[in-house]
Amino acid sequence: MISSLPLLPPFLPLLIGALAAIFLRGHLRSAVMLLTPIWGALQLAALEPGLYWAFEFLGYQLEPVRVDKLSLMFGYLFHLAAFIAVVYALHLKDTVQHVSGLSYAASAVGAVFAGDLLTLFVCWELLALTSVFLIWARRTDRAYSAGMRYIVIKVLSGVLLLAGAIIVINETGSAKFSDIGLGHEGLLNVGAWLIFVAFGIKCAFPFAHTWLTDSYPEATPTGTIFLASFTTKVAVYALARGFAGTELLVWIGVTMACFPIFYAVIENDLRRVLAYSMINQIGFMVVGVGIGTSLALNGAVAHAFNDVIFKGLLMMTMGAVLHMTGKINGSELGGLYKTMPKTTILCIVGAASISAFPLFSGFVSKSMIMSAAIEQGYDYVWLALLFAAAGVFHHAGIKIPYFAFFAHDSGIRTTEPPKNMLIAMTIAATLCVVIGTFPAQTVYALLPWQVSYQPYDLTHILTQLQLLFFSALAFVWLNKQSMYPPELPSTNLDSDWLYRKLAPGFLVPLYYSIIESMARVESMAKSGIKRLIDSSYDEAKEQPKGYFAQLWPTETMVFWVALLLAGILLLYYI
Template sequence: MLIHPGLWLIAGGLVMAFVHGRARQILTLLVPAVALWLVWQVGDGVFGHVRFLDYQLQFVRGDRLARIFATIFTLMTLVGGLFALGQRHRIEVPAAFVYAGSAVGAVFAGDLITLFLFWELMAVGSTLVIWAGGAGARKASMRYLMVHLFGGVVLMAGITGHLAGGGDITFTAMKPDSLPHWLILIGFLVNAGAPPFSAWLPDAYPQASWSGTVFLSAFTTKTAVYVLLRGFPGAEVLVFVGLYMAIYGIVYAILENDMRRILAYSIINQVGFMVTGIGIGTEMALNGAAAHAFAHIIYKALLLMSAGSVFYQTGKTKCTDLGGLFQSMPLTTVCGTIGALAISAFPLTSGFVTKSMIAQAAADQHLMTVWLLLAAASAGVFLHAGIKFPWFVFFQKDSGLRPKDPPASMRWAMVIFSAFCIGLGVYPEPLYAILPYAVDYVPYTGSHVVSQLQLLLFSGLAFFLLLGYLKRTLTITLDTDWFYRRAGLRIARALTTVVSGGLAAFYGGALAALTGLGQGIRRHYGPAGVLARTWLSGSMVLWVAILLLMYLIVFYIPT
């Protein structure tokens, strides 16, 4: 292999920052298309050894797990670039390509140091994508960067401890059985949106532009899924973390009024399924996590493309401001509905043939509680993303808005990913063929199809029966980001007041002490001071005699 696909994307993004017009549009489509081809030129094994200090870095390591993630990342960059052809901000798309290239670089990294370098570059690229969303996104991008810098510091501390303890630099499977490995795991989970750091995702992603959110949905959390698959397969703690994420995302998505925040919380929910599969750790579960990550990137991008199209055409994101858009945006409605069905694991869609592998793995291991919670989470997904999002945005009340479908490039991007959602659902064998392990799973059995349709039917029935309670109002839901957005700010201000007062008191006391010292010195040694004024010779002789007498008395006192 002559060209690293991740570096190719990064270089393409840097070049795109200096061109515009037709040349930029050509690069937007050409660069990821070539990167996708380059991904499949990477064979199995390690390539691109680089010497760094006393370590031999493995810049490119190819295998089936790396290729499936690199494939969907470059495909996402290609279709996302098509969707963003009309984006006029000069920074966003180039930053998104640097972001995507860094994710591909992290996927192919064969050692911990190379992984960390691409990991941090990914944080920089994604921050710029959020920052490009406008004035309202600047603060969100700084909060986002703060969280991910913290995660990077924790990850670096873990890697340093791992190497200092004699660990191998090669990025292989490990167990959370020591402090360095726990720190590495925590660093990975921060990017996955795991508790208690989940709130950075719905805080930052919806602040990006109509196209920026599409890019953001694909890379950070799914790169975290990849490194968990590579680094901590079978870690039991991940089962509990994943189940928490799956339920947490549903609860907040149901409460949310902003359509893009609904889908942002849904990302956490879906990543929770993947993390649970990684924690189960069997070949079926790991295949399911990888396959679900692949399918999730496609249908989540499709959902956010439909939401981005509505935002692009109306300038509104609140469910309370929308409704009845199916009348004037039929293509966007159809594509958004396909994405909603796919995320709900409706039969003949991609979610049905991937998510069910994780549930089947739980059943195979006789993890009944896990299976039941995953089933409940699946029903919740249909409530908030399968029905709530399309219902409140495209149907329900007539908002009076009559926007048209978005420009051609945005429509084509949605159509392409809609075709993938249906194509993979109807014929999943090509996806199964590139999974890390051999697949012995048939999704379309009578019992599986019937049980899934029953689950979806009763979830839909519950939605419409409880519609009066689910209707959105202008509310604010508190999440853990409150601790660093509000409480943290108040604590910082209180500490500033206390510290400022303490410093002022210290400076005042020090100044008073120095002033008193100066006055004392002046009083004794100044021109009129006791020790500096002129003394008569007779007085000096008298004092010398007295001192000599005292010395003699002390000297001759018997000891």
Template sequence: MIGSLPPAAVMILGALLVPLLRGRARTGWVLLLPAASLAALLALGEGEFGQVSIFSYELTLVRIDGLSRIFGWLFHIAAFIGLIFARRGGSALEDASALVYAGAAIGAVQAGDLITLFVFWELLALSSVFLVWARGTERSYRAGIRYLIVQVGSGVVLLAGIIAHARATGSVAFGHLGTGTLGTGTLGTNLILLGIGIKAAFPLLHNWLTDAYPEATYSGAVFLSAFTTKVAVYALARGYQGEDLLIWVGVLMTMFPIFYAVIENDLRRVLGYSMINQIGFMVCGVGIGTEMAVNGAVAHAFNDVLFKGLLFMSTGALLYRTGTTKCSELGGLYKSMPKTAALCVIGAASISAFPLFSGFVSKSMVMAAALEQNLDIVWLFLLFASAGVLHHAGIKIPFYGFFGPDSGIRTKEAPTSMLIAMGMAAFLCVFNGTFPTWFLYPNLPYAVTYEPFTSAHVISQLQLLFFAVLAFVWLRLSDREPHELPSTNLDADWFYRRFGRGLALAGGGVASRLRAAIAARTVVAAGDVIGSARRYMGPSGVLGRTWPTGVSVIWVAILLLVFLLLYYATTPVTNALPPP
């Protein structure tokens, strides 16, 4: 290993060549890199590689075990599919940043120590922001800046935690860090958890996601949805398995976004909220911490990248063809883009966890584990959230995007490269959902004892979903469904986009008024000084007057007189005459 490159370096270094290549050469090169990187990963096998000692800390650049290997597989597949999707119209900048971004994600999940993790953590932020900026609009520029501040901030918090942790324990190894119970962690482990939590879009720390992803390019959002948050889920599974707090953080994450997703107008922002909801299931699984729960969390992360990627691709294709992803402007697009619509429905069925689609075999593991641990209330919340998933991702995305009232927009089917990418993702969704024991289950970190296809599970899930669809039909036909309105919905980002901004502007206003007042006073005071100087020394001032020569002679005579008087006054009288 030492002397050769870690797998993460293949794509990161390969990206350097991308700007030099054009057309087919670039396509060939960018598709070759994920394949070469995956080959490098598989050639390594399990173990720890690339040990380096820096400042008395032992770094392990590459650690491959059950947990990091499945994420490695996932990120390679996601990069490959995303790069195919980006073939039409994607710039060299997007290709290069996507490759570095994917490489950073692979490096982060293979990091055996916290310092290596931190380096890739920040590289994730720096490389991915270009996928937002590449859109080239004012909105995307501003959203990108906000995204970058939060992402780099997450790295700073992580680094602070790593320093505190290293000082306390003398170790930077990235193993289990949590204590299980809330309030018993050290400063270091708590800060590390917070840093990871920002990237995992914990409640109130989540708005960078719903803010930036919808502003990214049509293919940029596909990459963004795959890597950052899943690296965070991996880091939680690695460091904080069985942390009680995470169960309820996860529940909260599954719950609150579903309400926002219902009223959101931009389909890609709906998907952003949907991501937080799905990550909630994973965070909850990590928090429960049993083997089945962690398997469920990891399997769901794997499936989520594929079906969420598929949904981001189909909405990206909409954006590419129509220039919008707003529900209020879309509808009836199945007429122009029937293949995209069909693939979108497969993604929607997968995220909704219909039997034979991928969500069915992974989300249920987390829920079964909750019930097994007697977390009945948690289970009821997760079941509730599952009905919410059906609303915003299962129905809203395909219905309002492709099938709803005809918007009159007529366009062309998505380009072939996009259809191929979406087709691959759709195939994997159905493959994992139908044959989970062929690839997905054997590659999970723990041995799987869970059996998804029991009659009980199939019947209960079908009941839940079909009756929720029935509720949709009833609400829709009776005009009780919320209307699709052009709007912005206030969320936690209001605090920094409006309140904080207002505060800064108000603070700036006070400062500028103060400055103006001081400046005005200074001008007045300076005017006074200049005025009095002029009064005395100006042309008509006493000190500035020109006097006739006679006046000077008189003054000199007076001076001489005063001098003489003083001289005589100070000379002793006794000395006036010499003694006789």
């Protein structure tokens, strides 16, 4: 049953704020940008579950706004993330970042409320087009190149989604975006796999993840906060909506949770460390979606909710460091706790949250996924996730605050970042503690599926504390023995080596070889034509020579024309 039309569709307040930011300046622009996410959240609170603005297009029912508990949870999350990011960006005077940030958030909200595949595709592409400007806004050659690679991969994802959607709509007769699944027959299976791969690219599946680690660290300090909040979480939402219970996702998610650890440990750029950490955390969510039980799905979406906040907090602290020092490599930082003590404390809160310390937000959601894995008999998956949890404590829980604020004294003396940045980080840090301490009254109250879960039992607490204690002990021992990978000025490549090193090394010489071959062929053709012309012209008499250069009588030409016409008529009637 279609509910009564709301005042505005969920994405429109954010889009109006983005348009207003084009024309407004100063404090008025800041006020409008701050009020926009609040206005949008109030709109969501007034919505009842149901379909809004449904209409028929080319014989198919389109549902641009579908409201249920799953879409509402992500809708509230994205408005909260947009508000924190706007507060963090208030000191900027950059219209490009303000407009693209709010329009990017509007695209994300539109995607999670899309009830049909065509609306989802439109929002999917808008996510790419609006977000790339947050990378280019840094205005460096590296940012431009990373943005170009980013947009190419995102457009590829959109093309795959559109192709898959067309096939699915044609085969099923419905454009509705609901459970799709894999394992169909015929052309429908091709369409389902195309959509699955499209979602996987934006979710940073293994070998399709390099757009994230390549582009996010090159964005502006404020742009990275927006980027870390929306694209991958929309992809997690899409998987939960369309492919819940697909077992393949369990093994993909485990791989995502484990492999980034090895790259993050050796990475020097601390924002790139957090980018790898993001893939690690998304891996937990993907495992939850793949298991597909109510507990696992609740754990996946709860962890997505918490990850936006604590990962955003860590990104904000590193953005503050970059903003104040102009540096972000661990080899160039250290000792900043002396002049940035507030930022240091806020970073430690984010580190404790992502490491799933009890009483912090990561603990109450990550444990749900691991409990679901044990309940469904995925013992080896549970062990792998345990390893991944220890790894994230190493590279995000310890490495980030240690090398940025402690370790060796770099000699850098600066001040705390602007007050608006500190306020945004404080909001996120407070939420990390409140959610971790009172999960039932906060994130659990928004969960889409009915399930009873208590994170604070003796087994969970002791298991996690032991894991964290021995991980910290391992870090200290490795550091004391000089066995921990040092922070070196370098750029690490993983699977992007294929298109950033191997492909140019192979394709560039091939390109020049083809160009040279074409030039030689062209030169030979020109020489042949010139010889032909020279052989058919008598320079002494200054006139053409040869059989075809003779003057022919008119009656001979008429004869040949009549003969050709007769041949054409004969062929036509045959």
